[in-house]
Amino acid sequence: MNVGRWTFGRWTLNVGRLDGQATISRAREIMKNIVNDFNIGVATVNGSGSQSANSVLMRAIFRMGIPVSGKNLFPSNIAGLPTWFTIRISEKGYFARKAETDIMVALNPQTAREDAQSVLPGGVLLADDTLGLAEFRSDIQIYEVPLLKLAAQVTEDARLRQMLANMVYVGVLAHLLVLDMGEVDLAIQKQFRGKPTAIQLSMSAVHAGFQYATERLVKSDPFLLMRSDKTQGRILIDGNGAAALGAVFGGCTVVTWYPITPSTSLVEELTGYMRKYRIDPKTGKATFAIVQTEDELAAIGMVIGAGWAGARAMTSTSGPGLSLMAEFTGFAYYAEVPAVIWDIQRIGPSTGLPTRTSQGDLLSAYLLSHGDTKHLMLLPATVEECFIFAQLAFNLAERFQTPVFCLSDLDLGMNHWIADEFQYPDDIPIDRGKVLSEEDLRQMGGFSRYRDVDGDGIPFRTLPGNNHPGAAYFTRGSGHDIEAEYTERPERYSAIVDRIARKIHAAVTSLPQPVVSGCVAPVGIIAYGSTHHAIAECRDQLREEHGIPTDYLRIRSLPPAEAVREFIDRHERIYLVEQNRDGQMRSILAMEFPGSMGKLQSVLHYDGIPIDARFITNAILEYEKNGTGDGKSE
Numbered sequence: 056m057n058v059g060r061w062t063f064g065r066w067t068l069n070v071g072r073l074d075g076q077a078t079i080s081r082a083r084e085i086m087k088n089i090v091n092d093f094n095i096g097v098a099t100v101n102g103s104g105s106q107s108a109n110s111v112l113m114r115a116i117f118r119m120g121i122p123v124s125g126k127n128l129f130p131s132n133i134a135g136l137p138t139w140f141t142i143r144i145s146e147k148g149y150f151a152r153k154a155e156t157d158i159m160v161a162l163n164p165q166t167a168r169e170d171a172q173s174v175l176p177g178g179v180l181l182a183d184d185t186l187g188l189a190e191f192r193s194d195i196q197i198y199e200v201p202l203l204k205l206a207a208q209v210t211e212d213a214r215l216r217q218m219l220a221n222m223v224y225v226g227v228l229a230h231l232l233v234l235d236m237g238e239v240d241l242a243i244q245k246q247f248r249g250k251p252t253a254i255q256l257s258m259s260a261v262h263a264g265f266q267y268a269t270e271r272l273v274k275s276d277p278f279l280l281m282r283s284d285k286t287q288g289r290i291l292i293d294g295n296g297a298a299a300l301g302a303v304f305g306g307c308t309v310v311t312w313y314p315i316t317p318s319t320s321l322v323e324e325l326t327g328y329m330r331k332y333r334i335d336p337k338t339g340k341a342t343f344a345i346v347q348t349e350d351e352l353a354a355i356g357m358v359i360g361a362g363w364a365g366a367r368a369m370t371s372t373s374g375p376g377l378s379l380m381a382e383f384t385g386f387a388y389y390a391e392v393p394a395v396i397w398d399i400q401r402i403g404p405s406t407g408l409p410t411r412t413s414q415g416d417l418l419s420a421y422l423l424s425h426g427d428t429k430h431l432m433l434l435p436a437t438v439e440e441c442f443i444f445a446q447l448a449f450n451l452a453e454r455f456q457t458p459v460f461c462l463s464d465l466d467l468g469m470n471h472w473i474a475d476e477f478q479y480p481d482d483i484p485i486d487r488g489k490v491l492s493e494e495d496l497r498q499m500g501g502f503s504r505y506r507d508v509d510g511d512g513i514p515f516r517t518l519p520g521n522n523h524p525g526a527a528y529f530t531r532g533s534g535h536d537i538e539a540e541y542t543e544r545p546e547r548y549s550a551i552v553d554r555i556a557r558k559i560h561a562a563v564t565s566l567p568q569p570v571v572s573g574c575v576a577p578v579g580i581i582a583y584g585s586t587h588h589a590i591a592e593c594r595d596q597l598r599e600e601h602g603i604p605t606d607y608l609r610i611r612s613l614p615p616a617e618a619v620r621e622f623i624d625r626h627e628r629i630y631l632v633e634q635n636r637d638g639q640m641r642s643i644l645a646m647e648f649p650g651s652m653g654k655l656q657s658v659l660h661y662d663g664i665p666i667d668a669r670f671i672t673n674a675i676l677e678y679e680k681n682g683t684g685d686g687k688s689e
Contacts (some may be wrong), residue, residue: 089277091121091146093157095228097221098170100163101130101138104218107246109140111257112225112234113471114242116144117291119235120283124150126470126665131316131409137166146283150472151589152665158278160224161186162202171195179276181227183220196276198268200227205267209259219260226264231272232280236265290474294467297438298397299325300477301445302369303332306485307395309368310345311357316409317465318371318399351376355383355396362393363530365490365518367449369395374403374416377423384458385424386532388555391505391514393452393459393488396420397445400464402663411663412465414584414634420460421613421643427552429559432460432613433567435467436587438474440611444567450486455513455562457555464634466665467585489515493523501525504539505551512558559614566612569619573606578679579626581619581655583610583640585665586632592668593675601676610640615647623651630675632658634666 095112099105109125116123124143130136143153161170161182168191171180176194184199191197206219229239239261247253299321302310310329312322326345333343344361348354354370361368372380377398387394400416402408422428431451433444444461452459491502496517502525505514514537517526528539536547572594582590587609597603608622623629623644631641638657645652658674660666 087277088279089157090279090281091144091283093144093278094153094155095142095144095158095160096156096170096173097140097142097160097224098163098166099138099140099221100165101132101136103138103162103221105138105140105162105221107218107257108221108225109142110471111222111239111242111246111261112228113142114245114291115225115229115234115238116142116280117286117473118238118241119280120286121280122146122148122150122283122285122473123291124470124472126152126466128664129410137163139170144280146285147595148285148473149588149592149668151592152667154667154669158228158276160228161188162220162224171197177277179231179278181224181231198227198231198272200224200264200267200272202227202264205263206260209256209263215256219256222257222260223264223267226261226266227268227272229261230265230268231274231276232278234280235282236262286473288476290476291471292438292474293320293469293471294435294438294441294463295321295399295469296324297441297474297477298435298445298461298463298468299328301442302395302449303328304442304480304483305446305449306367306483307369307449308333308343309358309361309366310343310370311348311354311361311368312346312370312372313348313351313354313376315351315373315376317401317469318373318376318397320469321371321397321399351379352383355380355394358394358396359383359387359392362387362452363519365520367395367453368393369397369448371397371399373399373401373409374413374419375406377416377420381424384430385426385428387458388424388428388430389552390530390532391456391516391555392530393449393456395448395452395459395461397461397463399468400462402661408663410465412585412634412665413661413663414462414464414586415636415639415661416462417633417635417639418642420462423460427556429556429614430458430460431455431559431562431566432462434462434583434611434613436584436609436611438467438472439477440567441467442477446480446483447567450484451562451565453490454486454488454565455558456488456516457559462584464585489513491515491517491521491526493521493526496521496523496525503537504528504530505535505554506537507554512554512561563612563614563616566614566616568616569611569622570609571607571618571622573604574625576604576606577627578603578675579606579608579622579629580632580675581608581610581622581629581640582632584634586634589666589668589671590632593671596668596672597675600672603675603679613643615644619644620648620651623648623654626654628678629654629656630658630671630678631655632660632666632671634660636661 113125126141129138155175156173158179159174161167167186174195178195180197182188183202189199202220202223205223206216243257329343358368358370400413402411402413435441435444448459534543536542
């Protein structure tokens, strides 16, 4: 039930005792509401407990059947600096960041005026009454609420008071937006499962905010939530969690890692899954090994050792760790040892901005090592693909006997996204590749480790424990011939690396192929990874607002498939959208398809904030208008 008066412009609506749906119906008689299509920004300080409150708010909206996504913009220090969380509500299912703010919740005195200024005209500012923002702007609706004082009524603990103020604003928003309080309570129970005290305090704070808003606030804005059915059969999950779950289904048994933002949560979640599902029921012992190493060099070295021994092994890192792995990665490439490496990209160079997103590792990962290398890479754009590619990576690594990189980023990896429920893979294909058993060797009479027997570029291998006297070989990172024996003869070295190049090229047809939308527009867009979500919205903006239809190709793996060159060739103009400074994908395509580069125009965004659709739309419009502009983020 909701009791109170709602004011829209000069109209006042006495809603009395009406449920949420009736309130919306009455409100629509007065004015055009904005229903299920706006975003909420929350400005607090790091370490204040806002993450839990935002998760509760987002999950409650999701439980109402409304598509929602969240982005956390937090500093790299432990506590005390400004942090922002954005919740996007979109009936159309747009999940990219929206640059403009419709509703801002301001709790941080350091940034309060800047946060208030970021609200669009006609928007809403919900601020703690100690910030003095009641008269700050006349073109937005400002609600002042004693958030900290209401939290003090719930607990006398000064430390908890600040944290519970976040839950109070959840209750205030629940009233203003007609968010079902039953769903809020269920979201709190899920957020703090197994912690009854936290559940009780959080519910008390939320209900205190809801009661205050009901009794004291006059609604004077158009933003409303209305129950929908767009989230049935769907889940909320982050990319790192999806990748962790996929690795379990992919048969991963060895994980070695060194903590680094933003990849740490991938292994943390994987550890939880392993402990739950990979314990031998008879002995109670783990059937896996997860080792936190002293650094990233040790981590990749152990992965290679485990892969050589026949385990499905992986590590997870980010840019600085990737740099340290260069020499070992080159060893695995040349000695042809399977390994899986997840790189959750962040801003660089050096330590850069550890909590900001980027697509800046593309070139370094693709060519990682020294000399001539070119690696197989998977480029997931969705949490579903994080789940699927995590399984696929192990098959590819073993089939082609090489390191396989999965390049996610902070935005995809650490933020929550809506996804269809993952399908349980009842029959998981495990492709060990060309591994010879003892019986195989008896029939063959022996083998040469680096001989290309059947012309596919992939030699046979054996695993430790094979008792056949011809099974053993020496694994060399230095010059070797087809018998795995040491040599520095130039023709033998070039023959080995040429064969490896053929193997990598032949692998392209086994990689995830590009996804193409449309095939008739003169303008094409190419993107990859998490940029995809902004592209989907940008294409609608170009078509609906400016009458510009576009075709779209999303690259999902490297080396690039022939379909990428064909897409470039059949379009007059191509916009290649990336989240890095130097157009790294364009450089890779220039290497692979040098004759097609004249058509490619880079649209580059690299300030660490997830790219938004309007930025891409404006950049393309500028080029379409007069071919000027640098296509870069401000």
